[in-house]
Amino acid sequence: VCEKNQQTASMQAHHLVFLALCALCTSRCAQGRFIDNFQSTPSFELQRDTVGTATAFQLQDETGGVGEILGLERDMTVNFDSVSLPPGRVTGEITGGAFFLSVNTGTTGSAQLVWDGDDASAAINFNGIQPPIDLTVEGYSRGIITNLLSDLPTVFTFTVYSGSQTSASSFTFPLTGGPDLINLNISMSDFVGTADLTQVTAIAAAFSSGNSIDARLGAIEITPDLFCGDGLTTSGEQCDDGNFVALDGCNNCTLEFCGDGIVNVNNGVIEECDDGNLNNTDSCSNNCTLPVCGDGVQAGIEQCDDGNSINNDFCTTNCTLPVCGDGFVAGNEECDDGNTNDDDLCGNDCKLPVCGDGEKEGIE
Numbered sequence: 001v002c003e004k005n006q007q008t009a010s011m012q013a014h015h016l017v018f019l020a021l022c023a024l025c026t027s028r029c030a031q032g033r034f035i036d037n038f039q040s041t042p043s044f045e046l047q048r049d050t051v052g053t054a055t056a057f058q059l060q061d062e063t064g065g066v067g068e069i070l071g072l073e074r075d076m077t078v079n080f081d082s083v084s085l086p087p088g089r090v091t092g093e094i095t096g097g098a099f100f101l102s103v104n105t106g107t108t109g110s111a112q113l114v115w116d117g118d119d120a121s122a123a124i125n126f127n128g129i130q131p132p133i134d135l136t137v138e139g140y141s142r143g144i145i146t147n148l149l150s151d152l153p154t155v156f157t158f159t160v161y162s163g164s165q166t167s168a169s170s171f172t173f174p175l176t177g178g179p180d181l182i183n184l185n186i187s188m189s190d191f192v193g194t195a196d197l198t199q200v201t202a203i204a205a206a207f208s209s210g211n212s213i214d215a216r217l218g219a220i221e222i223t224p225d226l227f228c229g230d231g232l233t234t235s236g237e238q239c240d241d242g243n244f245v246a247l248d249g250c251n252n253c254t255l256e257f258c259g260d261g262i263v264n265v266n267n268g269v270i271e272e273c274d275d276g277n278l279n280n281t282d283s284c285s286n287n288c289t290l291p292v293c294g295d296g297v298q299a300g301i302e303q304c305d306d307g308n309s310i311n312n313d314f315c316t317t318n319c320t321l322p323v324c325g326d327g328f329v330a331g332n333e334e335c336d337d338g339n340t341n342d343d344d345l346c347g348n349d350c351k352l353p354v355c356g357d358g359e360k361e362g363i364e
Contacts, residue, residue, distance in 0.1 A: 035115060035143075035203060036074060037219040043095035048080040048109070049088065055122035058094070075114040075122045083107045098147060101207050101215040108210050113217075116202040124202060126161045132199040135160070135222055136188060143171075143186040144232065145205075147218025150175040154209030158186065158220075161202040162195040169193030175215075185232050228253040258288040293319035324350035 048054040057075045078092040078101070085106020092111045093100045103109040116128030135143075148156060154177070159170040169191035173184060188197055207215050223230065231242030239250035247265050249256055256264040261276030273284035280286045281299045291299035294317070296307025304315035311317050311328040322330035325348070327338030335346035342348045342359065355364060 033222045035220040035222065036113075037221070038094050038098050038217075043093065044076070045091065045093040045095075046076050046078050047092075048078050048090045051080050051082065051088075053077060053079050054090075057120065057122045073115075073118045073120070075116065075124065077112045077114070077122065079110045079112075081108045081110065097218065099217045101213065103209075103212045103214070105212045107212055110206065110208040111215075112204055112206040114202065114204045124204065126165045126167075127163050127201045129201045129203075132162065132201045134198040135200055136197055142188065142223050143184075144219075144221040144223050144230075145184040145186065145217070146221070147216060148173075148175070148182045148184060149180070150177055150207065150209070150213050150215040151179070152177040152209065152211040152213045154207050154211065154213050154215060156215075156217075157204075157206045157208070159193075159204045159206075160191065160195050160197065160200045161204075162197075162199045163201055167193075167195050169195035169197070177211075177213075181216075181218075183232050185234065259286070263288075293317070324348070 044056075044058045046054050046056050055075065055077045057073055074094075076092050076094070078090045080088060080090045083104075083106055085104075087104070088107035089102075089104045090107060090109035090111070091100075091102045093102075099111075099113060101109075101111045114122075114124045116125040117130060119125050119128050143158065145156075145158065150156075154175050156173045156175055157170055158173075159168055161168050170193055171186050171190050172192075175182070191197070205217065205220065207213070207217075209215075228237060228240060229242060229244060231240055233240045233253075237253040238255045240253050241248060241250040244252060246256070246262050249265065251262065256262060258264075258271060258274060259276060259278070261274055263271045263274045265271075271288040272290045274288045275282065275284040278286060280297055283291065283300050285291055285295070285297060285299065291297060291302070293302060293305060294307060294309070296305055298305045298319075302319040303321045305319045306313060306315040309317050311322075312330050314322065314331055316322055316326070316328060316330070320326075322328055322333070324333060324336060325338060325340070327336055329336045329350075333350040334352045336350045337344065337346040340348060345353065347353055347357075347359070353359065353364070
């Protein structure tokens with residue numbers, strides 16, 4: 001939860017509550033190298049209650065950090081910039097697979113996370129990662145930043161350094177604000193600056209805003225170029241749910257649809273059938289429902305289907321053609337009493353008896 005500062009209920013009413021659900025795609029994680037996935041135990045929190053800066057460093061007791069490339073320390077800084085509605089507070093917290101920044105209503109603030117080697121200091125060391133790391137090694141060409149969110153407009157900046165503060169390259173992403181989690185995929189060519197991405201010695205991620213924001217950051221990961229199954233929907237893909245399992249709405253990065261030949265479950269809507277053709281008169285209709293008598297479409301073993309509940313027309317309610325003797329006057333029949341008695345008021349040919357027809361019927 002973004003706010004764990006035990007402030008008053010009125011303060012909590014002004015903040016959104018975000019659940020720290022880390023939903024990283026296992027297929028992508030298996031191929032990527034984490035900078036940080038925030039799977040720390042125990043949780044770590046840093047607060048500032050007055051104007052100024054609070055800093056701390058944390059040794060990462062990682063429970064899920066297989067493949068991490070930056071050692072065992074992360075530094076956190078939270079800045080309390082101003083307050084117009086006391087009491088003010090800025091809180092940074094790492095818990096449940098994410099970093100959370102909470103800035104109280106009426107307060108402005110920001111936060112920065114830094115990875116600069118195990119220097120036991122919260123001050124950034126621009127030459128701290130030794131030996132330097134190569135973010136492009138083994139074909140790694142993208143940074144993946146997962147579950148990024150801010151409830152109000154803010155700016156997220158991701159910066160890498162090579163040797164000094166002036167040798168830096170950054171990627172800046174403006175968050176417009178809202179409840180939706182965002183996954184960023186950053187090409188190495190998206191960075192602007194002079195840093196050598198093959199000789200990275202420090203990395204920083206920051207939120208800056210003039211608003212009272214609640215923000216979160218999931219994992220930061222370096223991956224090969226994007227691929228179907230990485231959990232990120234990119235150009236040429238209709239969807240990407242991180243698996244190749246059919247029947248869940250996305251299959252091989254293509255949205256499942258009625259007519260694809262697979263009986264799908266999409267957003268809770270279950271297809272009854274899917275034969276992959278446009279023949280509406282076979283055993284599966286074009287809207288992927290099983291044909292039923294009365295739907296107005298003659299299909300399967302139906303002799304007819306006029307879509308009504310009238311038995312006296314040219315199609316009965318059980319979707320069979322009317323025949324003389326079925327008990328329903330239909331079509332060209334004059335009568336139909338449903339029996340085989342040819343001497344009553346309706347002949348076996350479903351004609352009304354008339355004097356002179358050679359048969360004694362009715363009152364004759």
